[in-house]
Amino acid sequence: MAEYSDLSVLIVDPNPGMRGNLHNMLSQSSITKIEYAVSSGTAIRQLAKKPFDIILCEYDLGNGSGEANGQDGQQLLEDLRHHKLISPWSIFIMLTSEGEYGKVIGAAELTPTDYLLKPFTVDSLLQRIGRAVDRRQQFLPIYQQIDLGNVRKAITDCLASQDRNPRYAIDFARLRAELLFSINELGDAEMVYQWILMTRPVAWAHLGLARCRYGLAKYAEAQETLQQLLEQNPRYMAAYDLLARTHEALGQHEAAKKILEDAVQISPHMVRRLRHLGEVAFETGDVGVAERAFKQVVAKAKYSEFRDPEDHVKLVKTLVKKGDAHQASSVIRDMERSLRSSPNVDVCRAIASGMVQQMSGNMSAAAAELMNAINGVAGTRGLSAGLKVGLVHSCLNMKLDQQASDLMLNLMNDNESGVSMEDAVQVFEKAGRHDLAQGMGEQIKIQVDELIAQASRQRSQGELRAAVDTLTAALRRAPGNLPLLSAAASTMLKQLDDLGWEAPLGEQCTFLLERIRRLDPAHPSLETLTAQYHHTQRKYGISAVA
Missing domain, CATH: 3.40.50.2300 (Response regulator)
Incomplete structure (x- = not known):
């Protein structure tokens, strides 16, 4: 050999x-x-x-x-x-x-x-x-094509290899479906999985089909596919995880918790599943299940090179909700002993300590810990948006209104956070702070208007790609802003028409037009933008999409 x-x-x-x-x-x-x-x-x-x-x-x-x-x-x-x-x-x-x-x-x-x-x-x-x-x-x-970033070439090669190599035809089809999924072409990926299932009814293809349907927000169809899969393969663990998320998407949180508990009974060692169970149990008010799950997460992750201090915060939060200050303090001491000091660890320790101090009635100490966390957030890397939103809630509880607003605005301006204008406003509305929600909305509107004006200047100077990038950044902050949606679709169409058809940009434009249609079917620009889209398709010989 x-x-x-x-x-x-x-x-x-x-x-x-x-x-x-x-x-x-x-x-x-x-x-x-x-x-x-x-x-x-x-x-x-x-x-x-x-x-x-x-x-x-x-x-x-x-x-x-x-x-x-x-x-x-x-x-x-x-x-x-x-x-x-x-x-x-x-x-x-x-x-x-x-x-x-x-x-x-x-x-x-x-x-x-x-x-x-x-x-x-x-x-x-x-x-x-x-x-x-x-x-x-x-x-x-x-x-190797994937490694070079040539995903579309890889998809084409998968199809060609599937025909040339019958022995691995199903495997090439599977990889093609996964690549289509990775670039958000969920409808095409769904069709590939359906073809696979007609050829060979394998469990992973049912799971892939369900993932596509979940991604397309076809939650009821995804749920049905997963339930059928688990009836035939009751130990296919990844199906439990997706089924739980499908229940959550449908607002069925108790059902999601039950699914995760069943999965943990079968396979009790997957850290991410245990973490998910703890989160869902906490949301449903089942403090006992949340405590057990987060304790296992902390214990099992103890020897990982990638320990996440947020797990300690979640456990402390659960113990505080339970009313167990002694255990919560013990978890914080364990965090201090077992995790090396870093910006992330220091912020998580301050957040957890603030919770315990507030629970104990030491409001000045709680406020001091919160300020330590707020001052340290800028130096962190990779902390979840959920943890930062939780910090905003803590600031609101402690009447630190300006700090809460500043934190949320920074979160909004972080392209990696996934927090939109609507999300930010909703946080303040749920906290009963309509005044802050209104102020946040006004600040974001000013930012969006500035970005639209900047993109307009770039477009007039012929910098179409820069204008598209500017508007895309603005859309991450305000994905439901109709003037912004219209401006972004128009600028994308201008780039496609002037600089040539690019499939990913064309798909993004289709998505924006569909979003405008959902938000306002009678929008005055919709008919013109749609006609322009089909005109550009015909210009470059692209099949028209109904």
Whole structure:
């Protein structure tokens, strides 16, 4: 097997004897580029420095003492996927002798390339590697196009490869559907999944179909698809997660909580699911379930290289709601001991401490902690919009009106936050502060008007792409502003007509026209903009969309 000599392998296993055995097995297939990691932390640090073709990972990454002294292979894979430390073409094979079914199913749901139950022979290991390498070779040219950002070329190549290579036709179709989904062409992705299901009724295609329908806001259809999937595959874990979110989208929060509880019973080790359960339980007022879920999240994430201090805040918030100041204070002390100081950790500690101080009636201390959090937010990176909105609520409770308004305006101006003008105004309205909501709306209107004027100047100077970028930024702040929608659609159409048809921009324009139609079917510009859109399509030979 000389063709494997260029492959690099990372063995993740705390047991030196097992590392030696695996090294010997790999050597029999001419694989000599072998490195070791003895824990999830060392594996993450090595993978952050350079990629490996194959990762052979032991499921039980403890030291054999039975103590929870590190991440297991499932949690490591979860981190690697979530933080994109392994590429789509990396081969990840889980090795386990674990007899507990919940853990095994947990590893399986995270879709490693393969997994092997110990003990296994050298032949079985090399057979699995050979199969994975062969498949990777077929897909590598497409993965490389994706890596270069040529997603549409990759989609076209998937279709061509599907016809040329019947052995992997379904796999190429699956990748094509996933790529279409990634660029928000959900209708086309939905059709690909339907084709797959006519060819082979596989569970993942049902899940993909449901994801498309969820993304298209066809919540009832998504729900029906997922319920049918779980009737046939009651241990298909990702379906539970999406079904819970579908229930939430339909306002059925108790049903969402029940679905997540059922999923945790089957596969109790997925940190993100436990976090989701805690959030839904808190929203429904089930403090007991929320407390248990967030405690497990904090415990299971303890040895992750990517610990999130927001998990401690959520647990403190739950304990405060329960009225347990003693436990809440203990969680804060644990945060201080076990997490290295950083802007994110310091802000989270201040928010949590402010909650406990307010609960204890120490209002001056609570206000001081809130000010520490407010002053530290600007230096943070990656804190969730939800946490910052929670900080706004805390400011409102403490009568820190100006700080609340400033925080919300900054959140609005952060393109990554996903918080729109409507979201910001609603936060203040729900808090009973119509005056602040009105003030926020006026400030945002001024900003939007300034951006529309800036885009108009850019357009008049022939800077069409810059004008589109300006209006797109404004739309993130006020996606329901009709004058802005009209100006953005008009400018996009001008660019398409003058500079040539670009499919993504054309799709974005279609979306804006549909939004105008939903908000105001009699909008005076709608008919003209629609006619211009179809004229530009015909000009460049694009099939007209009804």
